[in-house]
Amino acid sequence: MSKIFIVIPAYNEEKTIAKVIEGLLQENYNNIVIVNDGSADCTSKIVLNYPVYLLTHNINRGQGAALRTGTEFAVKQGADIVIHFDGDGQHQVKEIDDFVEKINQGFDIAIGSRFLSGAKNIPFTKKYLIHKPAILVNWFFSGLKLTDAHNGFRALNRHAAKKIKITQNRMAHNTEIPAEIVKRKLNFTEVPVEVIYTEYGQGFGGGIKIILDLLKQKILN
DSSP states (O other): OOOEEEEEEESSOTTTHHHHHHHHHHTTOOOEEEEEESOSSSHHHHHTTSSSEEEEESSOOOHHHHHHHHHHHHHHTTOSEEEEOOSSSOSOGGGHHHHHHHHHTTOSEEEEESTTTTOTTSOHHIIIIIIHHHHHHHHHHHSOOOSOSSOOOEEEEHHHHHHOOOOOOSTTHHHHHHHHHHHTTOOEEEEEOOOOOSSOOSOHHHHHHHHHHHHHHHHHO
């Protein structure tokens, strides 16, 4: 049986992290890695109440940095499959099986897509002013055409988890990972997911910051 590790970046998630962890434990996902990314609230104290791994960044470094820390740790612990899962309650535990199935079928990486499932619950402005342009930006910078962009729900086999290098500390890692798929010649697939929106999340200003981070990286490279 595959050794599955769930990696969860957590920044000020005291309102949701307990429910997320409990949902995973109830489904017997016992290798849970919480990366407390410099939270200023009680996130770490809450996590300590559960039988999970807790890694800590003393300052907020960003979601990309947290995923890098958690993924590297999972690989060192012998993970066969690494699942990237959000700590804000947006992702559904029941859908993890769909990702694991794709990895077991031979894919190196499986990426969640809200649009394959109809994306009925996405706010209109978020769907057409943020997500749709983001898909084009993703394609331009990564060379990989996906139906969704900046979806943090994904699964990597051990080979992909070791090969993919995340250097973007913040949200631009969501575009960097597809670029790494192309660069490392990994085979991938997309998996339909339904996201539960607890907050509005990434806004237009955040999208501009991502583009600037990607342009900076492209110039430096």
